Amino acid sequence: MSVFDCAAAHIKSISPYQPGKPISELAREMGLDESSIVKLASNENPLGMSPSARAAAEAALADVARYPDGNGFDLKQAVSRHHDVATGQIVLGNGSNDVLEMVARALLGPGRSAVYSRHAFAVYPLATLAAGASGIEVPARDFGCDLAAMRDAIRDDTRVVFIANPNNPTGTFVEADALERFIADVPAGVLVVLDEAYSEYLPPERAYDSVRWLAKYPNLLVSRTFSKAYGLAGLRVGYGLGQTEVIDLLNRVRQPFNVTSVGLAAAVAALADQDFVRATAATNADGLRQVRSFLDSEGIDCIPSFANFIAFQVGDAAATNRRLLEQGVIVRPIAGYAMPQWLRVSIGLEAENARFTDALRKALS
């Protein structure tokens, strides 16, 4: 028997995460010039990062022979001021994925279950299954969370409910009041993980402050990331906010130096540059309108999005994706999200969006 044969069944049952294709890989495969390739596949920030975050990252490089501050003192201070929470209510992660993994390690395990929606972020089933727990996937409503069905799906062995708002890859959004009613209705022993990776992109009339709910709901954990609107995806920094008891549990399973010194320094500076975040949201709103109006004018079915990407239906998505790749445009097939006829495109700069719409028109003609 091989090592693989002897591995636990719940590990062998996992289908690995499929990331967006890197620019360098497509350039190699197609013999294209890297600079001619447009990557709109991983919901990255087309404006890059705040100049002050870049300067802070570069300055931090001088000290990389030292271990990072394992408690992330400076970043916790900054996050504490930003959200008006105590530093004991913050856990830092190597990306917010790391926070989701900590939740699974701390609360899930064999004989336990987690609830999430169909078409929800792939890391929820991954983290759940890796912990040896079972995943309860609840059918979606209009591609978004069906909160009533998710409430009904909670069993005695359920310990976690994962909700991304807005959700990736569908871009769907649950209104704040419905969400709060749901949280209030979840049993006290079940942690609701509210994954707000895209909340900076919400239009003002949809924006809500879930951090204010933490005082009322001890079983709520809010997760945020520096990967999207803050433009630090490659540095891997995210955080979770909760009541101190929950944060204490997560810290028990956290790797001691899980966030790099460069990431910590950049994140402090990035958080201080809210003008950059506002510019990012404005660029995204314009780009989303640009792409949406193209899809509408071509009669291509799409899911109204509240984030920095949009999913659209093309029938044979694998073939369309191939034709886009041949033209140097990388988007994301989402067959792994039970949406084999759909593609997801991240919103880029105006010229990148135009490259995408031109390429899609050709791909479909």
Ligand SMILES: *Cc1c(COP(=O)(O)O)cnc(C)c1O
């Ligand atoms: C991108 C994304 C994240 C963030 O992942 P990081 O690990 O912080 O880079 C979290 N949740 C969802 C739903 C996402 O789409």
